[in-house]
Amino acid sequence: MSRPTRAGVSVGALAHNLAQVRRFAPGSRVWAVVKANAYGHGLAAALRGFASADGLALLEFDYAQRLREAGWNRPVLMIEGPFGPDDVALARRLSLSLVVHRPEQLDWIAEVAGHGTLHLVLKLNSGMNRLGLRDESLRAAFERASRLPGVASVGLMTHFANADLPGGAVDALAMFRRATDGLAGERSLANSAAIVDLPQAHADWVRPGIMLYGASPFADRSAASIGLRPAMTLASALIAVQSLAPGEALGYGSTFVAPTAMRVGIVACGYADGYPRHAPTGTPIAVDGVRTRTLGRVAMDMLTVDLGPVPDADPGTPVELWGATVPVDEVAAAAGTIGYELLCAVAPRVPLEIVD
Numbered sequence: 523m524s525r526p527t528r529a530g531v532s533v534g535a536l537a538h539n540l541a542q543v544r545r546f547a548p549g550s551r552v553w554a555v556v557k558a559n560a561y562g563h564g565l566a567a568a569l570r571g572f573a574s575a576d577g578l579a580l581l582e583f584d585y586a587q588r589l590r591e592a593g594w595n596r597p598v599l600m601i602e603g604p605f606g607p608d609d610v611a612l613a614r615r616l617s618l619s620l621v622v623h624r625p626e627q628l629d630w631i632a633e634v635a636g637h638g639t640l641h642l643v644l645k646l647n648s649g650m651n652r653l654g655l656r657d658e659s660l661r662a663a664f665e666r667a668s669r670l671p672g673v674a675s676v677g678l679m680t681h682f683a684n685a686d687l688p689g690g691a692v693d694a695l696a697m698f699r700r701a702t703d704g705l706a707g708e709r710s711l712a713n714s715a716a717i718v719d720l721p722q723a724h725a726d727w728v729r730p731g732i733m734l735y736g737a738s739p740f741a742d743r744s745a746a747s748i749g750l751r752p753a754m755t756l757a758s759a760l761i762a763v764q765s766l767a768p769g770e771a772l773g774y775g776s777t778f779v780a781p782t783a784m785r786v787g788i789v790a791c792g793y794a795d796g797y798p799r800h801a802p803t804g805t806p807i808a809v810d811g812v813r814t815r816t817l818g819r820v821a822m823d824m825l826t827v828d829l830g831p832v833p834d835a836d837p838g839t840p841v842e843l844w845g846a847t848v849p850v851d852e853v854a855a856a857a858g859t860i861g862y863e864l865l866c867a868v869a870p871r872v873p874l875e876i877v878d
């Protein structure tokens with residue numbers, strides 16, 4: 523028997539969540555966002571779950587190459603564009619679409635001639651103030667991009683800073699409309715939160731990420747409440763059981779002391795697997811399908827659970843760290859972060875297993 527820790531990835535859930543995106547945005551094509559190794563789920567599962575997506579979007583050129591090698595021949599959008607001139611050559615060779623968020627990227631595109639046509643997407647800074655052209659320089663960039671040799675199309679996009687807050691993207695949407703008024707080209711604005719909450723922003727292409735993986739883009743709404751299914755189950759098992767006497771302490775720092783006699787289980791999962799170390803006592807977890815809580819500090823390779831609600835649990839009993847019984851968003855909330863971070867942080871030592 524090998525270490526029981528693994529991440530099961532459901533292709534059926536990925537496909538279901540893509541279908542849910544299409545129900546929210548029936549008139550739009552879908553860039554399925556697969557950056558960060560498909561939010562920790564692996565490209566192999568993503569390629570199967572998103573087989574019917576109109577395009578895939580990511581920012582890592584080495585992973586884009588893997589998508590092409592795996593046979594994906596529909597569009598691939600590089601959402602941070604080229605990081606240097608070499609990326610332009612690769613983009614031409616692999617027929618990747620490039621976001622352009624600063625003028626130097628157009629210089630590289632002009633310099634690196636070659637075979638193959640390029641599709642460009644100009645990015646407007648609509649208030650995030652991270653990447654993107656200011657509205658006053660967008661038109662000049664659009665005209666320049668449209669005249670570059672070997673450029674087949676120029677689209678327009680922006681990325682919202684606050685689409686997860688009520689009304690949070692309304693001003694940014696208005697700015698985008700003003701800045702792009704009268705320009706030709708396909709538009710893409712909506713991330714998961716805007717797909718659910720801002721139909722006016724759906725436009726030609728939507729760009730869902732987190733919702734495809736079955737987690738919520740909102741702090742105050744569950745993924746289930748917007749019709750999503752968790753794609754990842756982070757699973758392990760008990761590898762030991764301890765009976766504590768009242769007053770006995772648990773783990774590093776002895777931060778948990780048993781108030782009464784209690785049985786606790788040692789789970790083969792820790793922060794070196796990507797489970798958050800800052801998850802406090804009381805973080806939800808499931809043992810044998812029954813919800814219970816973590817106790818004490820999360821260690822590198824192990825954490826501890828309360829077996830009070832599961833008195834028959836023994837070494838070997840299965841544990842769900844997150845998945846269908848314990849939504850990743852609940853674990854994230856307990857640990858003071860968001861589901862996105864936990865999914866992306868699943869460590870390379872955890873095998874990814876496609877489960878259907």
Ligand SMILES: *Cc1c(COP(=O)(O)O)cnc(C)c1O
Pocket residue numbers: 555557601681712713714715729730731732733739
């Ligand atoms: C990550 C990302 C998305 C997806 O965002 P979600 O909140 O995960 O839906 C969309 N567009 C861009 C540019 C991104 O970087």
